[in-house]
Amino acid sequence: MTMEQDTLLGLLSATAAGDKQAFAALYKQTSGQLFAVSLKMLGRRELAEEALQEAYVKIWHNATEYQHGKGLVLTWMISIVRYRALDMLRYHKVRKEDQFEDGQEATFEAPMSDEGPDVTKTKLDDCMGELEPQQKQAIHLAYYNGLTHHEVVGHLDLPLGTIKSWIRRGLQQLQRCLTL
Amino acid sequence: MNYRDPELRDALAAEYVLGTLRGQARRRFQTLMMQFPSLRESTWLWEQHLHGMNERLAPIEPDQAVWQHISQRLGFTLANADTRVATDKTNTVHEQSSESLKQPQSNVVSLSSFKTRLWQGAASFATAAAIILAVVLVKQQSIDIPVAQQVAVVQGAESQALWLIEVTDNSIEVRSTSNFTPLANKDYELWMIAKGIENPISLGLLPKSGQLSLPKDSQFDAVDIVALAVSLEPLNGSPNGLPTEVLYTAELAVL
Numbered sequence: 001m002t003m004e005q006d007t008l009l010g011l012l013s014a015t016a017a018g019d020k021q022a023f024a025a026l027y028k029q030t031s032g033q034l035f036a037v038s039l040k041m042l043g044r045r046e047l048a049e050e051a052l053q054e055a056y057v058k059i060w061h062n063a064t065e066y067q068h069g070k071g072l073v074l075t076w077m078i079s080i081v082r083y084r085a086l087d088m089l090r091y092h093k094v095r096k097e098d099q100f101e102d103g104q105e106a107t108f109e110a111p112m113s114d115e116g117p118d119v120t121k122t123k124l125d126d127c128m129g130e131l132e133p134q135q136k137q138a139i140h141l142a143y144y145n146g147l148t149h150h151e152v153v154g155h156l157d158l159p160l161g162t163i164k165s166w167i168r169r170g171l172q173q174l175q176r177c178l179t180l
Numbered sequence: 181m182n183y184r185d186p187e188l189r190d191a192l193a194a195e196y197v198l199g200t201l202r203g204q205a206r207r208r209f210q211t212l213m214m215q216f217p218s219l220r221e222s223t224w225l226w227e228q229h230l231h232g233m234n235e236r237l238a239p240i241e242p243d244q245a246v247w248q249h250i251s252q253r254l255g256f257t258l259a260n261a262d263t264r265v266a267t268d269k270t271n272t273v274h275e276q277s278s279e280s281l282k283q284p285q286s287n288v289v290s291l292s293s294f295k296t297r298l299w300q301g302a303a304s305f306a307t308a309a310a311i312i313l314a315v316v317l318v319k320q321q322s323i324d325i326p327v328a329q330q331v332a333v334v335q336g337a338e339s340q341a342l343w344l345i346e347v348t349d350n351s352i353e354v355r356s357t358s359n360f361t362p363l364a365n366k367d368y369e370l371w372m373i374a375k376g377i378e379n380p381i382s383l384g385l386l387p388k389s390g391q392l393s394l395p396k397d398s399q400f401d402a403v404d405i406v407a408l409a410v411s412l413e414p415l416n417g418s419p420n421g422l423p424t425e426v427l428y429t430a431e432l433a434v435l
Contacts, residue, residue, distance in 0.1 A: 052242055060254055070227070071228035074231075
């Protein structure tokens with residue numbers, strides 16, 4: 001992680017100075033990860049690519065604004081593509097329930113690789129593991145798939161108030177665990 | 181509401197980052213972040229908390245066209261570094277060309293086959309405008325190959341293409357065509373005529389045949405170029421730094 005951060009920080013600094021080759025290298029190293037994020041959220045390839053494109057245009061223009069307080073370079077970049085995807089979800093009113101029903105989700109499902117012996121558990125994994133299974137599922141649906149509270153209701157078949165408080169309490173618990 | 185209340189601040193920031201804060205609430209939060217630095221910091225912290233979840237997503241390679249669109253939107257080629265100022269200066273034009281590239285591309289021909297046909301001296305010559313349009317359409321960008329930002333076609337008295345000039349990030353690529361019959365005891369020099377600068381600035385000698393890469397004058401991107409000109413000179417170029425006899429001029433088109 002540190003090595004990756006050093007590499008990406010170097011590339012981003014050079015990008016901030018207008019180095020196009022560094023920006024191309026940054027794209028090469030990170031676009032697969034960012035695309036997985038936007039595809040998972042938007043479900044449709046053409047929208048996911050649009051979000052990706054706009055995110056990198058923004059990254060180029062805002063490279064000078066990155067600062068350590070914003071977290072790792074990759075975290076900062078992921079935020080940019082996520083917020084763009086969230087804007088698009090609202091704008092295009094992508095109906096997530098439909099996707100789940102007609103099986104599109106399976107087509108563009110980004111594989112989850114949290115099983116297997118080669119996966120290093122992070123603190124986040126440990127803390128997520130401490131949540132109630134349904135709490136964890138609600139947070140996953142909201143985070144990965146960009147579902148609203150209402151859409152999570154449609155997916156888990158529980159009252160809206162329950163979903164809202166689960167997510168809220170789940171996040172509180174997560175924070176307590178992460179900042180321990 | 182008291183946005184200085186840490187618990188409320190955290191709850192809002194967490195749902196903002198999670199993505200469950202939507203619509204008006206989301207917009208309002210974005211405005212509040214500008215007003216309250218503590219809210220912004222809370223948000224950054226939550227981004228760090230949650231975005232680790234993405235490490236569980238296996239990377240998926242996006243289509244190559246995404247990178248092409250990005251570099252077109254930003255108006256650059258990637259072989260060489262350039263200044264941000266020069267990029268921004270041409271942004272408007274590139275926005276337009278990227279719009280045109282969103283059109284169906286069935287009429288796209290490959291640059292190499294286009295060039296081959298051009299250099300083979302096929303009977304009819306497109307006008308400079310048509311050639312430039314074609315170059316725009318075939319502007320297939322890749323990370324490794326320098327691609328022209330600007331192009332010009334130097335035409336003779338009968339509108340025949342004599343040289344094709346492509347300006348890349350740090351060079352000017354010139355090719356002479358078979359239409360061009362050079363004088364053995366003369367050289368041909370390329371100049372740029374810039375707004376507000378009285379004398380033309382020499383860009384170098386043109387090839388009498390084949391292809392030549394000229395270094396890009398440091399002023400090239402900084403000035404407003406009205407036209408390019410080709411002059412007839414004694415061997416080795418202008419003796420006094422000014423064009424001896426201007427033969428042709430050509431307009432430079434931004435891609």
